[in-house]
Amino acid sequence: MSAVGISALKVLAALGLMLGNGVVMIYMLRKVLGHLHIRLGPIHVGWKGTLQTVMDVLKLLTKEDVTPRAVDRWLFRLAPAVVFVPSLMAYAALPFSDTWRITNLDSGLLYTFTALSLIPIGLLMAGWASANKWSLLGGMRAAAQQIAYEVPLLLSVLPIVMLVGSANLGTIVEAQQGTFLAVLPRWFIVNPLFWPTFLIFVVASLVESNQTPFDMSEAESEIVAGFATEYSAMKFGLLFLSEFSNQFIVSALGVTLFFGGWTLPWLPASVVSALGPLIFLIKTYLGIFVMMWIRGTFPRVRIDQVMQLGWQRLIPISLVWIVFSGIVIKVWS
Amino acid sequence: MSSTVNGVVFLALAFATIGGAVMMLSTRNVVHAAFWLLEVMLATAGVYMLLSAEFLALVQVLVYAGSVAVLILFTIMLTLRRREDAIREFEPGWGAGILALLFGGALLFAVERFSAQLPAGVMPEVVPDVAAFGEKLFTTWAVPFEIASLVLLVALVGAVWWSGGDGK
Known part of the structure; x- marks a missing residue:
């Protein structure tokens, strides 16, 4: 098959993963949040309510697509696509196993952050085009948050890049193979040098993927539904599909950087290489579970608190930590 | 990748860059102009990618599209008091047009006149x-x-x- 055909198939595979992930995550969100709130979540449609999301997707597809009269027509239609495309792009550099990846980029980490940094443009576009004050406020909040937290997110993972000597996500995973004392996996999360790194990464990536307690851009108790207020039917569906997809990407990135990606040290190498993608997906969904746990536990913070935390705390801390871990890595090696 | 595919991609990117710039200048809505500027920045990153300058392309998207353009949009949306203020009258800007023409002419003349005297660089085999x-x-x-x-x-x-x- 030609190179162009293979690339097209890879894009289709990523698209399929993204759509499947959306369906799985909506069900997971309802069940996890339900049990966290001592409720049952969906139980009626299908076994334990498993078909509920499928029905909801059908409902979204067949609903009337309302376009309010005052909206900026072109931008209003374009915005869901502008949110959706970077989200799809971000799958390209993720290593699902040592052979399963779309591309093998030397600057894979930077590439994934670049894709994530484009998403708020779509949210800002949706907010402006809706001609609604709540929407505009939501879009503005999304952009402000993203500008503030892009910097600490990038800076926080630099110690890992310095230690590994590469920004290739596959190489970073390979550097975490093996065990300490035959029990403890050689994952970066075990290394005390990376604990502050991990904390900054978690906070910044929750903000970047608009997750509670940092979902100020769609805070329903303050600004109706933020940038999504005027959207209905499948346009709304696209906006939220990429929201779930971003959550998946951020979790997958965390797994790759801190939890050894597709590797599992206690199993023989042949089993791991066969089950690589499965191990990666299980780890990623565990990460998503923790994000939902946070969502079900913490109240939303205020927008000014988030901005202050980003600019005045996280950026200086991550800069200091880069210098410190640079010295440590230099002295050790 | 074959040269035909590269040629098609280059033509598309060139069209997107120049067309976006023309649209940015001719649109009457300042918010639309900012979005067209963003489109031009992304298309330029695509050109870098086509030249195998992967890092430059990523930085172009991360810094210019991801931050500078967002900042421009942010400022425009914050300073507009009403939505209707976004639509301005078309100002042809003859002076700027003449300046641009002069500069373009001088550049074209310089390339035409002096390029033969400069040493030609050698493209490396491997990027x-x-x-x-x-x-x-x-x-x-x-x-x-x-x-x-x-x-x-x-x-x-x-x-x-x-x-x-x-x-x-």
């Missing part, structure tokens, strides 16, 4: 990767790099100083 780029940047070009970062730092401090703060 150097990001690691090689970084090594060059931090060894051969370390001093210019530091000067550039100093200039940015001065700009940052200046911006903070001018904006005043609240005197605490």
Whole structure:
């Protein structure tokens, strides 16, 4: 098959993963949040309510697509696509196993952050085009948050890049193979040098993927539904599909950087290489579970608190930590 | 990848870059103009990617599209008092047009006249990767790099100083 055909198939595979992930995550969100709130979540449609999301997707597809009269027509239609495309792009550099990846980029980490940094443009576009004050406020909040937290997110993972000597996500995973004392996996999360790194990464990536307690851009108790207020039917569906997809990407990135990606040290190498993608997906969904746990536990913070935390705390801390871990890595090696 | 595919991609990107720039200048809505500027920045990143300058393309998207364009949009949306203010009358800007024409003419003349006298560069067989780029940047070009970062730092401090703060 030609190179162009293979690339097209890879894009289709990523698209399929993204759509499947959306369906799985909506069900997971309802069940996890339900049990966290001592409720049952969906139980009626299908076994334990498993078909509920499928029905909801059908409902979204067949609903009337309302376009309010005052909206900026072109931008209003374009915005869901502008949110959706970077989200799809971000799958390209993720290593699902040592052979399963779309591309093998030397600057894979930077590439994934670049894709994530484009998403708020779509949210800002949706907010402006809706001609609604709540929407505009939501879009503005999304952009402000993203500008503030892009910097600490990038800076926080630099110690890992310095230690590994590469920004290739596959190489970073390979550097975490093996065990300490035959029990403890050689994952970066075990290394005390990376604990502050991990904390900054978690906070910044929750903000970047608009997750509670940092979902100020769609805070329903303050600004109706933020940038999504005027959207209905499948346009709304696209906006939220990429929201779930971003959550998946951020979790997958965390797994790759801190939890050894597709590797599992206690199993023989042949089993791991066969089950690589499965191990990666299980780890990623565990990460998503923790994000939902946070969502079900913490109240939303205020927008000014988030901005202050980003600019005045996280950026200086991550800069200091880069210098410190640079010295440590230099002295050790 | 075959040269036909590259040619098609180049034509599409060239059209997107120049067409976007024309649209940015001719649209009457300032918010639309900002979005067209963003489109031009992304298309330029695509051109870099086509030239195998992977790092440059990523930085172009991350810095220009991801931050500068968002900042421009943010400022425009914050300073517009009403939505209707976004639509301005078309100002042809004859003076700027003449200047642009003069500059373009001078550039074309210079390329036409002097390009034959300059030494032709040799394209490397293999595209150097990001690691090689970084090594060059931090060894051969370390001093210019530091000067550039100093200039940015001065700009940052200046911006903070001018904006005043609240005197605490």
